[in-house]
Amino acid sequence: MENVDWTYEGGTKKAIRNINLKIKKGEIAIITGPSGAGKSTLCYCMSGLIPHFFRGELRGEVTVGGYNVKQTSLKALSKEVGICFDNPSNQLFCATVLEEVAFGPENICASRDEVIERVREAIKFCRLEEYRDKSPHALSGGLKQSTAIAAILAMRPNIFILDEPTSNLDPEGTELIFHRIRELVNTQNKTTIIVEHKLEYVLPFADRLIIMSDGEIIANGPVRKVLAESELLERLEISVPHVTKLAYRICKHLAEDNIPITLEEGIKLLREITMKKTIPTPKEHKSHSLAEKERRIIIKCEDVWYEYPDRTLALKGINLEIEAGKLIGIIGQNGSGKTTLAKLFNGLYKPTKGVVIVDGIDTRTVDVGYLARIVGYCFQNPDDQIFAKTVKEEIEFGLRNLKLPPEEVEQRVKKYAKKLEIYDYLDASPFTLSQGLRQRVAVASILTMEPKILIIDEPTTGQDYARSKAVMELAKALNEEGKTVIIISHDMNLIAEYCDRVVVMWNGKILIEGTTREVFSKPQVLAQSSLKPPQITQLAQRLGFPPDILTVDEMIDLLDIRG
Amino acid sequence: MSDIAKFFGYTPLNTIMHRLDPRVKFLWYFATILPAVAWSDPLFLLGILCIIFICGALAKAENRVMLKIIMLPFPGYIMILLYNIFAFDFTVKQMVPWQLLYLGWLIPKFNSLGPYGHISLESLIFTLGVCLRLAIFVSASRLFLKFTSPTDITTALSKMKVPVEFTTTISIAFGYLPELARQVTSILDAQKSRGWRVDSKNPLKIVRAYIPVIIPIVSRSIVRSEFLAAAIVSRGFVAASRRISLKETSFSLLDYLVLVLLLIFLVISIIVGTWVLNIAHFRFTTSIIRQLGNQPAI
16 A cells, blocks of 8 residues: 555545555454544455445555556455455345355356355355354354355455454454464465454464554554554553553563563563562452442342243343442353343343342333333443434433423433533534444433443443443443442453452353452353453463452552562 | 244245245245135135145244234234225125125114114125235245245346346345344334333324334444445445356256146136136135025025
């Protein structure tokens, strides 16, 4: 790419600018950076979707596999470059996995035998044989994305582009996809470009790391060379692996080659350092939540079972007590019952057996509208609820449904718009706002109802690190004001850093429940639901340190070494 | 999976019905629908409905769901009944060569008013026939979609020389159904959690009340369609170009067999129904019942 600029039609700002980038044949390049940095746009340029599909103004030259992108048709480019998008549901459109994988070859192959051969090979590579005749929409997120990868693989391109392939997946799906990608990289010897926030997974097999911010490439080079620019990475809030972060903090002048990325490298580095000194006995960890003044149970589940109308048994005998004023994390794979459980708390679902008592009320006796005053539920995707002409109307919606007097509505809207820093946008259309702002509008529209309990469903899915952290900071602030906050998330690092207690769901049951430290210090139990503690916790456990270290800061405190 | 998808979506299975050539599936659909449109006799139509249920069993469709589907147009059945009670005497009566057998009045005589809504045996049987037509239409359509994948529809249509843009659009639209259903559920849940509910009986107000649900559905569908289109073109799809089909569309022995059976069925139902015994006209059942009740039916 030489001097490439791109402005989307109707846009005033260049989505990417001054892009000069060379990726060699067979190289594995990782692109990362905050949301809105232009990473996806860069992928669209390389795949020819820009300028052939998206409209706008392209300057500069893009050459892919010897073809000038501007002068080559998308069909011709599709044989050279395959692109896989972030949300698997948005790229699958056929009735069965087999048909999905065959769609591409059907367009470009010369004979039926060739189509069959390519489809067979791609399905075999992605281990989808047993799902061949199933609808892709009925599969788990990980398998859906595997289908999307197989569909690209069957096109036999020389260049693979994977745009945040795991951002919508649960930890199990993420593992599965990275496993496939590793195999792809090891066996196919093809140029692979991956946009990813979860650097911990991709850096071990990457050759090149590219950091983008605000439409520009601001760092580009061999992985460890780029990682050496610690100040830049920290400023952009790039989520480097925990061991790398730890190395930044404890060894200021670490040689480029010694920057650890994997757990094993982290262990090696720490062994060298700690050999020279004894590890002090662990300090008592102080709880970062409200002081234990009173124990009041605000949600209580007694032997709760839930069966969907199609007879899927989603919850099997849940017994749980949630204390008022806590920050609770619910973790588990998709389909483990997390969201179902949360929807029982706000009365969207009523238990098929057992009782859910919320703030003293049996949820079976009242409707969702009534419980909305007590339990606020923020959905994962703000676009599931945004409909109004202005942000103000959007925020008012819940209050109007509760039939509050207009003065009260006005006053609350102002209060929460200021609190969430969206006051300046009250007259703007919510559809024109950025994803981050839309999420805040959605949260504000729930907070105005002043619920005692706030449920935030997967606030980190599809978000970059900085934005996920912002949501967690907000949750923490609300919690400190006295609200009980329940967070459903796949991000173990953030759960470990912020939550007081953790509930681990598995197969419709509670696998383990306790303080965050208790839960994460039992990796064997977590493994049963294919979950892993944060990398820093794993590091501590492997080194025989206290097994409940949850953050890099705690590790540094423990080692009592800096610089 | 959500109810909508379960009702109307394709279920990938490997049954005799699923294995049929898409063109034979289309013929099956028309062979069940056409007689239903043309004829009105409840016994004859009940026979067709039984055939649909047998095919349903062969395609492993749950009887419970099939029955639910048949009850879906229930308000329609009531409308048809009411219409025929009031209008039969002025419309279909001419087709009956004998005196109608009156059973009573819907609204009895009151002072100088009424009576209204003359209920006759003939009107009830005719109503039953029309309702069965509707039931056949919904159940056959549903079953057809259950054992015919969207791609099958595309393949069959393209074999019938329908342009590729059109066939692909149809295929994607059907493929989108389950995902759309999921999205609608999620949006409904999100708005319900904000205290949204529809508690008006005024149809205009109900439409207005649904705006907070309809707008997110439309906006999300538009966003999704953009991504889908990008995925489709990046997999080498170009409008109006030749595609190789993975699926073999040559007829198997089973296809020929079913084809012949369907053609025989169509021919017989037309010939017998029209000229031989008139069994496809609602007078057939009526006359049987009248004879059982010792009423002349000539």
